[in-house]
Amino acid sequence: MLSARHSIRSVAIENGLLVLTWEDSHESRFHPIWLRHQCWCPDCGTPETGVRGIRLHHIDEGISIESAVVEGNGVQVTWPDGHRSEYAARWLRNHCYSDAERARRQVQPVLWDRTLSSDIPVGSLIEAEADPAARLKILEMVRDYGFCKIVDAPANREESQRMIRLAGAQRQTHFGTYTLKKKTTVTNVGDTTGPLDPHVDEPYRYAAIGITVFQVLRPSSNGGASTLVDGFEAARHLKEQWPEDFELLCKTPITCQRFDPGDNSHGNMRWYKSRLPVIRLDDRGKVCGVRMNERQISPLDVPADQVVPVYRALKRLFEILYSEDLRLTLNLKAGEGLLFDNQRLLHGRTGFTPETPPRAVLTSSVDLDDFHSSMRLLQRDLDPDAMHLELQQGMAG
Known part of the structure; x- marks a missing residue:
């Protein structure tokens, strides 16, 4: 009835x-x-x-x-x-x-700060593989919070596809399924041992990475904790404190680039460069995507009278992003990981001490539209009305 x-x-x-x-x-x-x-x-x-x-x-x-x-x-x-x-x-x-x-029909994201630490979204890979409702719950937590901690995941590279399939079809990039660990020759900052400030991955691409799949194979015994920041909450703070800076960063293209000499897993030299705003609004004026990575900002290409205002706005934004008040810190164990929206969440880590065997984590990605497709297909059977919700399209607007 x-x-x-x-x-x-x-x-x-x-x-x-x-x-x-x-x-x-x-x-x-x-x-x-x-x-x-x-x-x-x-x-x-x-x-x-x-x-x-x-x-x-x-x-x-x-x-x-x-x-x-x-x-x-x-x-x-x-x-x-x-x-x-x-x-x-x-x-x-x-x-x-x-x-x-x-x-x-508009999905309302749940904004959060460091106080979320006592109630973070968590899901079991084993339960999700056995029960479509458990899998849907995980994907909807990623939709709402921007991330979900995954437990009961494999702690070996051979079974890494299990966690990727949880979100959707793997996106093939020049990194492939990448193992982050300390290397002698470093072309990826993730292969160092120092702390990493919160950032989104690959902002130099026209079509940014959607969902990042982060799997811990071997944690460090001294540091190396994962850090997360809600980019939407940071944008809210910027708009509240400095509305003119917020408007400026919503409309001003910022150039990001990366040169890859070719020693990645695919072995081909590449040079990427894109010029896009760091905050994207949807047709209703709501923040739907962020593109914030200070390390890969190239020389600004803006009118002369905008150079100082844009730098001022960026400086204020990154001061907010690096605030301890917004930062969530997670000590992930072997067999644990994260699914997170790379067009909403910034991630980083604390520094760690080199040791043998070394800390090792896997990263891979799923396009945002493939992730949304996975969720809709589950909703079609479990919650038909939910499949018609309007989902945030990230940097696509």
Whole structure:
């Protein structure tokens, strides 16, 4: 039986619009052109497959509805040319574009600071592999908090794909599945033993890394703790304290680059460079992505009168990011790890003492859209309404 939210009480045509009143008293209004374009009958096809017989230029902008009736658990609309379209009640409610319903579909991130240390999101890899609901819970914690600590993970490279598959298909980059450990010749700062300030990975790419998969194979016995900072919370602090600096960093492209001499796992020389803002807003003006890595900021390419203001804004931002008040510190053991959103969270580590055998961790990545795909597929079976939520698209806006 459908809930009141998905049960239609009445249907009417008012001022040319299809008006549905639901059993929970909500009212939805749909324009005829929207409905006609979204007919998913066998002749018109569906955007889910991309096989469509209908074309927008064939639809009159002023098309009208001939009639509309409740039919089973949905609505049947008849058009002036005799074509009939059927729309499921749940589908109509999940795509209602009233202000209230559009706001309801927006995922609200849970912002946090160091006080989260007593209640961090945690999930078991073994439980997630056995139970889709447990896996979905982990992915939704990453969606909401930007990260989830994973326990019961393998402590060897041979089984590393198990944790990657938890999030989705592995993204192939020039790093591949990279083992971070102290090396004699260093071209990656992660292969040193000193402390690392909070940063996002690979800000020099046009399409930034989405989800980072971080797996501890062998921790250090003296230091090497992981640190996390919520970039969205840092952006909130900047906007609250220095709104003009916040606006400047939302619109000013900052150049980041990396030269790789070719001694990585794939052995090919590369030189990456991108020019993008460090804070991205969505169409509603909400922060949806960050790109903050001080070490890879190249010479600014901005108008002369903006050089000092931009540096001032960056300086204030990094002072916030490096504050102990925002920093969460985790001492991960062998067989533990993290899934985190690299377009929201900054990560770093405390320094550690070289030892034998050395500290070793694996890092790999999953594209943000593949991660969202994994979550939607689970929601389709476990929580159908949730699969229609509007997810943050990171630096894509």
